[in-house]
Amino acid sequence: MVTHALIALNLGVFILMAFLQNSSPDAAERVLDWGHVSRHGFTVHGLITSAFFHAGFMHIFGNMIFLIVFGPSVEDRFGPWWYLLFYLGGAAASGLAHIAVDPHPAIGASGAVAAVSGAYLMLFPRTRIKCFVIFFIIGIFMIPSWWLIGLYIVLDLIEHVFTPENGIANMAHLGGYAYGFVIALALLVTGILSPEPYDLFSTFKQRQRRKAFVSAHKMHEQHLNKVMRDEAPRDPRSEHLASARAEIGSLLSEGQTDRAADAYLRMVEEFGHDENAPLTLHRDAQYQIANELYKRGDQVQAADAFSRLLGSYPGDPERHVITVLVARIRGEQQGDVPGAIVMLEELLDQGLDHETKALVESELERIRANPAQHSSEDET
Numbered sequence: 001m002v003t004h005a006l007i008a009l010n011l012g013v014f015i016l017m018a019f020l021q022n023s024s025p026d027a028a029e030r031v032l033d034w035g036h037v038s039r040h041g042f043t044v045h046g047l048i049t050s051a052f053f054h055a056g057f058m059h060i061f062g063n064m065i066f067l068i069v070f071g072p073s074v075e076d077r078f079g080p081w082w083y084l085l086f087y088l089g090g091a092a093a094s095g096l097a098h099i100a101v102d103p104h105p106a107i108g109a110s111g112a113v114a115a116v117s118g119a120y121l122m123l124f125p126r127t128r129i130k131c132f133v134i135f136f137i138i139g140i141f142m143i144p145s146w147w148l149i150g151l152y153i154v155l156d157l158i159e160h161v162f163t164p165e166n167g168i169a170n171m172a173h174l175g176g177y178a179y180g181f182v183i184a185l186a187l188l189v190t191g192i193l194s195p196e197p198y199d200l201f202s203t204f205k206q207r208q209r210r211k212a213f214v215s216a217h218k219m220h221e222q223h224l225n226k227v228m229r230d231e232a233p234r235d236p237r238s239e240h241l242a243s244a245r246a247e248i249g250s251l252l253s254e255g256q257t258d259r260a261a262d263a264y265l266r267m268v269e270e271f272g273h274d275e276n277a278p279l280t281l282h283r284d285a286q287y288q289i290a291n292e293l294y295k296r297g298d299q300v301q302a303a304d305a306f307s308r309l310l311g312s313y314p315g316d317p318e319r320h321v322i323t324v325l326v327a328r329i330r331g332e333q334q335g336d337v338p339g340a341i342v343m344l345e346e347l348l349d350q351g352l353d354h355e356t357k358a359l360v361e362s363e364l365e366r367i368r369a370n371p372a373q374h375s376s377e378d379e380t
């Protein structure tokens with residue numbers, strides 16, 4: 001809503017200024033003099049009003065194209081009113097960056113749009129953007145957003161350094177990018193904006209967790225191997241189990257999750273009848289295996305892997321969502337609808353937050369509304 005309103009406002013101002021320029025050039029000049037941002041004759045309102053004036057059709061066309069591509073997703077994450085405040089703040093920040101290095105007056109939404117692009121880079125780095133390319137070859141290509149936005153940042157930086165008198169407010173663009181990127185990062189770090197698995201902040205954290213997992217895995221396996229070596233007499237079966245666990249950990253550390261899941265299933269099949277066999281991996285490893293099994297359709301095995309995780313890590317922060325998933329598999333794939341309902345009802349008694357409670361209630365309602373599941377309950 002806000003993105004489209006901003007585009008409409010920019011286009012409206014542009015059309016009105018075009019009419020005014022034709023009818024009264026002097027009046028149009030006075031309006032621009034009032035609305036631009038400049039180091040000389042600086043006004044506070046100019047930091048905002050300058051973002052709604054444009055120097056020509058291609059100027060406003062380029063800005064609005066970028067705004068319609070990147071704006072809605074950022075608005076959806078921020079919420080409409082906070083997004084509007086963020087956009088206007090981006091206009092002001094980019095204006096200040098411009099007047100800090102350039103004495104010439106400036107107009108245009110480029111800085112505010114760059115702020116939106118910078119936030120998009122933090123929030124949706126892997127999203128692919130459909131682009132019409134004319135460069136040696138002509139065609140439509142899907143380009144990752146981090147590459148596209150990063151390219152424009154590099155071009156602005158190069159132009160600012162090597163062609164500072166090009167008539168383009170490159171520093172306003174760079175200031176906008178920095179403002180948007182930093183604000184989005186700060187909101188994610190502080191938890192004001194809930195992280196998503198695909199944003200740059202979460203991606204970095206996942207990499208750090210993966211490194212920590214690899215290190216912990218190596219330490220654990222070294223300790224386990226030492227214990228196995230010190231045992232007398234040596235148990236070939238225990239050594240084989242330790243080797244199987246080590247193989248799974250190595251495959252995960254190499255990013256071969258699918259092969260690690262296969263190795264895990266082989267280990268469970270071979271040692272699953274032994275109640276004392278340590279078949280549960282480290283938390284992150286067990287979660288990756290269970291998630292991989294679920295994604296590729298091995299849902300019953302996934303439920304077993306998730307159940308082992310819950311049994312070994314009862315205080316896991318994601319235990320409630322995992323329990324819902326296990327209950328769903330238990331009801332749909334294993335035919336134990338009453339057991340699934342009991343799991344979900346017990347979960348409701350655990351003092352859940354509003355969002356998780358709504359998820360559990362929705363799943364309960366879905367199970368109870370399924371005629372096939374009702375018949376299963378009657379038979380039981």
